[in-house]
Amino acid sequence: MKFMIIVFLFAISFISGEVYNLDESSEVSISKEGSLQMSISSNPTTGYYWYIDESTLGVVTTDNLDGDYISSQSHLLGAGGSQIFTLYCTDLCVEGENTSVKLEYMRSWEKEPIEIVDVTVYIVS
C-alpha cells in the first residue's frame, strides 16, 4: 500500500511537476499555460472535507472542487490522509500577476467552514 502511494505520488509529480503541500505553505506558482497540483491534510472520518470556494476561481480553474482523496499510509482508524487539488490556468492568466483561491474545510451539510486557507497563486512563465 505504501509503495502504491509512493508510485502514485511519483506519477503525479512526473506528469505535472511539483505537488505543493498546503500544510507547509499557501503560496504556489503556476505557469501561464499550465497546471499545478496541491495537497492538504484531510480527515473525512470526521465529516470534514476541503472544498475550493468556486467564487474565487476565474483566473485559474479546476475540474474538481473537492479534489481527490488519498488515504494515509497508516492503517489506524480515523488517521486521515490528504486531498489533492488540480488548478489550471485560463486565458485570463497573465505572467507576473497573482490570484488567490480559497479552500474551506467544512461538513457538506453545514454552511460554516472550521478552517480556511487562502492560497496565493503566482503566475509565472
Ligand SMILES: *[C@@H]1O[C@H](CO)[C@@H](O)[C@H](O)[C@H]1NC(C)=O
Ligand atoms: C498580487 O497582485 C496585486 C495586483 O493585482 C499586487 O498588488 C499584490 O502586491 C500582489 N501580491 C503579491 C503577494 O505579490
